[in-house]
Amino acid sequence: MARRVEHVERQQAPELEAGEGAFTLDEVKALVKVLEGTDVTTLRWQRNGQQIVIRRGRPAAPAAMAAPVPLMVPHTNTLAAAPPPGPAAAPAAAPKAEPKPGTIVTSPFVGTFYRAPSPESPPFVEVGTVVKKGQALCIVEAMKLMNEIEAESPGKIAEIFVQNATPVEFGQPLFRIEPA
Amino acid sequence: MFKKVLIANRGEIALRVIRACRELGVQTVAVHSTADAQSLHVQFADEAVCVGPPPSKDSYLNVRALMAAAEVTNADAIHPGYGFLSENAGFAEIVERVGLKFIGPRSEMLRLMGNKVAARERMEKAGLPLLPGARGVLADAGEAERIANEIGFPVILKAAAGGGGRGMKIVRESVHVRRAFEGASAEALAAFGDGSMYLERYVEEPRHIEMQVVADEHGHIIHLGERECSVQRRHQKIVEEAPSPAVTPEMRREMGEIALKAMRDIRYNNVGTIEFLLDEKGRFYFMEMNTRIQVEHPVTEQVYGLDLVRLQLLLAAGEELTRTQESVVPRFHAIECRVNAEDPETFAPSPGTITGLHQPGGYGVRVDTMAYEQYRVQPYYDSLVAKLICWGDSREVALQRARRALGEYVVEGIKTNIPFLRRVVGDSRFQAGKYDTRIVEQIQAEIRASRAGAEKAALAS
Numbered sequence A: 001m002a003r004r005v006e007h008v009e010r011q012q013a014p015e016l017e018a019g020e021g022a023f024t025l026d027e028v029k030a031l032v033k034v035l036e037g038t039d040v041t042t043l044r045w046q047r048n049g050q051q052i053v054i055r056r057g058r059p060a061a062p063a064a065m066a067a068p069v070p071l072m073v074p075h076t077n078t079l080a081a082a083p084p085p086g087p088a089a090a091p092a093a094a095p096k097a098e099p100k101p102g103t104i105v106t107s108p109f110v111g112t113f114y115r116a117p118s119p120e121s122p123p124f125v126e127v128g129t130v131v132k133k134g135q136a137l138c139i140v141e142a143m144k145l146m147n148e149i150e151a152e153s154p155g156k157i158a159e160i161f162v163q164n165a166t167p168v169e170f171g172q173p174l175f176r177i178e179p180a
Numbered sequence B: 001m002f003k004k005v006l007i008a009n010r011g012e013i014a015l016r017v018i019r020a021c022r023e024l025g026v027q028t029v030a031v032h033s034t035a036d037a038q039s040l041h042v043q044f045a046d047e048a049v050c051v052g053p054p055p056s057k058d059s060y061l062n063v064r065a066l067m068a069a070a071e072v073t074n075a076d077a078i079h080p081g082y083g084f085l086s087e088n089a090g091f092a093e094i095v096e097r098v099g100l101k102f103i104g105p106r107s108e109m110l111r112l113m114g115n116k117v118a119a120r121e122r123m124e125k126a127g128l129p130l131l132p133g134a135r136g137v138l139a140d141a142g143e144a145e146r147i148a149n150e151i152g153f154p155v156i157l158k159a160a161a162g163g164g165g166r167g168m169k170i171v172r173e174s175v176h177v178r179r180a181f182e183g184a185s186a187e188a189l190a191a192f193g194d195g196s197m198y199l200e201r202y203v204e205e206p207r208h209i210e211m212q213v214v215a216d217e218h219g220h221i222i223h224l225g226e227r228e229c230s231v232q233r234r235h236q237k238i239v240e241e242a243p244s245p246a247v248t249p250e251m252r253r254e255m256g257e258i259a260l261k262a263m264r265d266i267r268y269n270n271v272g273t274i275e276f277l278l279d280e281k282g283r284f285y286f287m288e289m290n291t292r293i294q295v296e297h298p299v300t301e302q303v304y305g306l307d308l309v310r311l312q313l314l315l316a317a318g319e320e321l322t323r324t325q326e327s328v329v330p331r332f333h334a335i336e337c338r339v340n341a342e343d344p345e346t347f348a349p350s351p352g353t354i355t356g357l358h359q360p361g362g363y364g365v366r367v368d369t370m371a372y373e374q375y376r377v378q379p380y381y382d383s384l385v386a387k388l389i390c391w392g393d394s395r396e397v398a399l400q401r402a403r404r405a406l407g408e409y410v411v412e413g414i415k416t417n418i419p420f421l422r423r424v425v426g427d428s429r430f431q432a433g434k435y436d437t438r439i440v441e442q443i444q445a446e447i448r449a450s451r452a453g454a455e456k457a458a459l460a461s
Helices: A025-035 A062-066 B011-023 B040-044 B063-073 B089-097 B107-114 B116-125 B141-151 B174-192 B249-265 B297-304 B308-316 B395-408 B418-426 B428-432 B439-460
Strands: A004-006 A042-047 A050-055 A103-106 A111-114 A136-142 A145-150 A155-160 A166-168 A173-178 B004-007 B027-033 B047-052 B077-079 B155-163 B166-171 B197-201 B207-215 B221-233 B236-242 B270-278 B284-290 B333-340 B356-358 B365-369 B384-392 B410-412
Touching (some): A111 B063, B011 B027, B047 B063, B089 B107, B141 B155, B155 B174, B166 B174, B207 B249, B221 B249, B221 B439, B236 B297, B297 B308, B297 B333, B297 B365, B418 B428, B418 B439
Parallel strands (some): B004 B027
Antiparallel strands (some): A004 A050, A042 A050, A103 A173, A111 A136, A111 A166, B221 B236, B365 B384
């Protein structure tokens, strides 16, 4: 079974003891092992501001398995593990493959994701909020410019994929909106 | 030293920079388009940020996205690689202004060398020879004759508005200048509606020679000899070697001295390459300067035993150059073959998935590549798939090694120019070191002629 560990975002939190703070490589390995043989395709776990997402793709072709993709030793807080080559693991496309209804709102550019217009304000939306087309969902800040991201279709916020004040990349899923 | 470097590039050069950073203990950030999510540079880097969709203008040339990526990842320097934004003075200036280090020369150097006319004027002032000729448009046939006699024959008359060989005449003797000028000028007037002409020395057997310079930010500068890049098609280099078979140690010393003098004059910093045109009599003329690391930098590395990308990083971080000119000597001969995803005959691009791959190896062989089995060569970017660099303690050994290594290469699923590379390396002119920028055309003409001959023979039998 092809497996993939992606995108453990580094937070500004201080380093904590293993077991409470940063995920260690052994923990990640253990997690992946636990998932083997199950039907779980995605696992998301947050702990003290750290987030880990494990996504498991379709089995790769034998040729792809044999492909010499080197796995680099990851550095402390950031984990960029090697996915198998092949179509199974395009990050932006992966959530679309999940059989959940609705549309995925993705980030139109690289920046920092904010759920509220200012630190004192309440979030633009919460899970369950019914939104109109054109309603502001969040802000993606890039180079000091605050860009409001609007809903392209009306519906109900079913999922929020990103934590407040974390970096997002182009095409990264932000919200899932279900038909209301 | 920097803590974290963002590499604003893709492919083999992004990997090359990531490797140099890792050896120095510097963290790396890869940026990529959605098309490159599976690329090795994304997997090798400590962090990766998707900056946009496949078209370069929206991703690798997207200054805003790149700067935002540097911001969210807390990078303190940006390495531009080659191509893309590597020689974009505006980008370098933005990087400098937000307090990050642009790993390359100062933006003013990029701006100077980016303007070819201004660069030539400035370099002439700094003592580099330019190709003799009229700097502007000729007034009449009389002036053409006077200037031609001054600079010596042969000369070439070119239409100022010209192109495609029209309004172009090569003149070998003084008595023919007037007639040639009038004829070419009339032809240019008819073809382009503008009869103005200029003139320069005509080089019959031009060779493309370039000098590698390395400078720190404290006034120390050395050169690492020349590279011979005459094997090119439509100004795209295919095979490069160092040292050049046409450059003697005396020429190298002379070229190096005036190059370093000019570089000191403009207070050049970081690495750069000065391109010269070398004529059949061994005279060289400044053409332009490249203010970036070049694709063919590995041949110099193998000849001199110095890591140019590591040097780029160290020098950009403000370290002093520890080598002196006397302490760098060319110890080996190296040849680089560029493996491109293209049809070996038509040179048409051939993107697709690599289904089988065997890269050459063994003693004296280096392959810089982002390719692996099942890697998809994208249609959005250039066709370079790998650089095969072979070296030995003599040109003969390097040549034998290059032929051996090309023989081992297997790339399946896409077409590559490897058959053409084998032809170049086996060519008698190339083997003898007696070739110039016409060699690719000559080889292609011979291929066509032998094919026509074979067809005729087949019809006759």
